[in-house]
Amino acid sequence: MSNEKIGFIFCVCTGKCPGFAQLDLWDFINIIRSEYPVEYAFIHPMLCDEDGERFLDAFLKKGTKYLVAGCAPIMQYKLFRDSFNKANLDSKKDLIPIDVRNMNLKQALSLVKETLKEIGKNV
Numbered sequence: 265m266s267n268e269k270i271g272f273i274f275c276v277c278t279g280k281c282p283g284f285a286q287l288d289l290w291d292f293i294n295i296i297r298s299e300y301p302v303e304y305a306f307i308h309p310m311l312c313d314e315d316g317e318r319f320l321d322a323f324l325k326k327g328t329k330y331l332v333a334g335c336a337p338i339m340q341y342k343l344f345r346d347s348f349n350k351a352n353l354d355s356k357k358d359l360i361p362i363d364v365r366n367m368n369l370k371q372a373l374s375l376v377k378e379t380l381k382e383i384g385k386n387v
C-alpha cells in the first residue's frame with residue numbers, strides 16, 4: 265500500500281445542487297472518514313468561490329494529495345490550479361478530482377474506492 269497521505273474533500277455546490285440530490289451527503293462523508301484510508305474527510309460548501317479559494321490557500325500543503333469529490337475533473341483542474349500552484353503543488357499530480365454528481369451513495373463510494381485503489385490504497 266502506498267504511504268502517500270490523502271486528504272478527502274467533498275465539495276457540494278452549496279449542498280442544494282440537484283446534482284447531489286440522490287446522494288446522502290452525511291452518510292457518504294462519514295463512511296469515508298471512518299472506513300477509508302484517508303487522513304481526514306470533510307465537506308466544503310463551495311470551493312470555487314472566493315472564500316473557497318482563501319480556504320485552499322490556507323489549507324493546502326506539500327506532502328498530501330487531495331482527493332476532491334465534486335464536479336467534473338476538467339472543471340476542478342481549471343478552478344483549483346492557481347491555489348495548488350500557490351502552495352507549490354502540481355494540480356495534475358496532487359489533485360485527484362472525481363465527479364460524483366448524479367450518483368447515489370453506493371455508486372459514489374464505489375468510485376472513491378476505485379480511485380483510491382488506483383493510487384495504491386486498498387479499502
Ligand code: SF4
Pocket residue numbers: 275276277278309310311312313334335336339340343
Ligand atoms: S468546485 Fe465544482 S462542485 Fe465545488 S462548488 Fe464549484 S462547481 Fe460546485
